[in-house]
Amino acid sequence: MKILQGSAIFFLLLFFSSTAFAHKFIMSTWVEGDTVYLEAGFSDGTTAKHAKIEVFDNSSGDKLLDGETDDSGEFSCKIPKKTELRIHGNAGMGHQGESIIPLEDVAEAFPGDGADLSESAGSVTAETEAPVVSPTPAAAGISEAELQKIVETAVEKKLRPLLRKMAEQDMKGPSLQDIMGGIGYIIGLIGLGTYINYRRKSK
Amino acid sequence: MHISDGVLSAPVLLTGGALTVVGTAIGLKKLDYDQMAKVGILASTFFVASLIHMSLGPTSVHLLLNGIMGILLGWATFPAVLVGLFLQAMFFQFGGITVLGVNTFNVAGPAIVCYYIFNAVVKKNPKYAVPMAFLCGALSVFLTALMVAVALLFTEESFMEVAILAVTAHLPVMVIEALVTGFCMIFLRKVQPEAIPALTAHK
Numbered sequence: 001m002k003i004l005q006g007s008a009i010f011f012l013l014l015f016f017s018s019t020a021f022a023h024k025f026i027m028s029t030w031v032e033g034d035t036v037y038l039e040a041g042f043s044d045g046t047t048a049k050h051a052k053i054e055v056f057d058n059s060s061g062d063k064l065l066d067g068e069t070d071d072s073g074e075f076s077c078k079i080p081k082k083t084e085l086r087i088h089g090n091a092g093m094g095h096q097g098e099s100i101i102p103l104e105d106v107a108e109a110f111p112g113d114g115a116d117l118s119e120s121a122g123s124v125t126a127e128t129e130a131p132v133v134s135p136t137p138a139a140a141g142i143s144e145a146e147l148q149k150i151v152e153t154a155v156e157k158k159l160r161p162l163l164r165k166m167a168e169q170d171m172k173g174p175s176l177q178d179i180m181g182g183i184g185y186i187i188g189l190i191g192l193g194t195y196i197n198y199r200r201k202s203k
Numbered sequence: 204m205h206i207s208d209g210v211l212s213a214p215v216l217l218t219g220g221a222l223t224v225v226g227t228a229i230g231l232k233k234l235d236y237d238q239m240a241k242v243g244i245l246a247s248t249f250f251v252a253s254l255i256h257m258s259l260g261p262t263s264v265h266l267l268l269n270g271i272m273g274i275l276l277g278w279a280t281f282p283a284v285l286v287g288l289f290l291q292a293m294f295f296q297f298g299g300i301t302v303l304g305v306n307t308f309n310v311a312g313p314a315i316v317c318y319y320i321f322n323a324v325v326k327k328n329p330k331y332a333v334p335m336a337f338l339c340g341a342l343s344v345f346l347t348a349l350m351v352a353v354a355l356l357f358t359e360e361s362f363m364e365v366a367i368l369a370v371t372a373h374l375p376v377m378v379i380e381a382l383v384t385g386f387c388m389i390f391l392r393k394v395q396p397e398a399i400p401a402l403t404a405h406k
Contacts, residue, residue: 093369096210182290183247190243197236
């Protein structure tokens with residue numbers, strides 16, 4: 001009897017799970033040059049249009065600027081201040097998220113202060129600086145700073161598709177494994193409950 | 204409707220948590236262990252159902268199925284929903300742990316209300332089971348949307364705006380759930396009427 005009842009509801013479950021989508025608010029942020037890019041959406045791929053975006057100075061807590069995502073769920077702004085940024089996105093009805101942009105990423109937008117660039121660990125520019133310094137760029141008519149800028153732009157251009165891809169990965173929804181895992185736990189709990197009940201009854 | 208972590212204020216979270224604890228305690232006490240399979244199946248269905256979503260402009264909503272859960276499980280809906288939401292938080296990062304109490308109450312509370320309404324009508328007139336199922340399917344979603352608005356009211360937004368937004372966004376869900384609940388009832392009544400507490404209690 002339970003099998004019949006079970007299969008009735010199980011068919012319903014199967015019928016719907018073929019069209020399963022996900023539902024988590026996700027925000028991806030990255031820095032290119034002096035601009036912060038943001039993509040907001042839900043983890044099934046739909047974008048969050050006109051979501052409220054606020055950019056804060058994470059060290060002082062002051063709000064630096066606000067705006068909203070466009071019809072494709074994207075938002076961008078020039079980095080307002082050389083500080084660690086905290087970006088807060090709100091898509092309404094309780095969907096919100098936060099993202100921190102570390103100081104290293106922000107510092108790249110302010111190349112005037114040379115000390116910062118050499119400090120940022122693992123920065124791509126630090127690696128490319130070494131071969132550039134030794135020959136005399138003045139002879140070729142390009143100053144060191146200009147060459148650095150050219151290299152940076154080229155590297156960012158190459159990195160952009162990679163960063164986009166990583167952002168997309170973030171946006172992937174629950175996998176089949178996750179679903180099977182959750183249902184497995186439920187079945188386990190039911191089994192446990194039934195066992196406890198059996199023990200209690202047989203006493 | 205999953206509210207994310209960090210949206211609601213502490214008093215709201217604590218109230219929701221307390222109410223859920225009470226509801227779950229009652230649910231576990233009234234749990235008829237012979238019905239464990241039913242609870243497990245409905246909990247699994249609920250777990251997966253939230254993945255089925257419709258996007259409407261800036262926001263996205265998903266199926267709840269709390270109508271059919273209330274009608275079939277009664278107070279056991281509380282532990283079922285709690286487990287379902289907890290596993291969703293763990294596996295899919297939907298909602299959060301701090302908001303677990305509020306989210307559970309928002310979904311299970313209306314289910315209990317529909318359980319009592321359904322029983323009140325159907326115990327006297329079993330032939331109204333199907334129309335009542337359609338009604339309760341829509342009603343449970345409506346009440347949940349309302350309660351989400353109430354929870355958000357105590358944060359920043361004005362009640363009317365959020366309430367109207369939440370309810371209108373869920374109108375398609377109400378229609379679909381009414382259909383799902385109704386057809387489930389039609390099927391179960393023919394095949395397994397013992398599964399429906401309202402019909403078995405009828406002497």
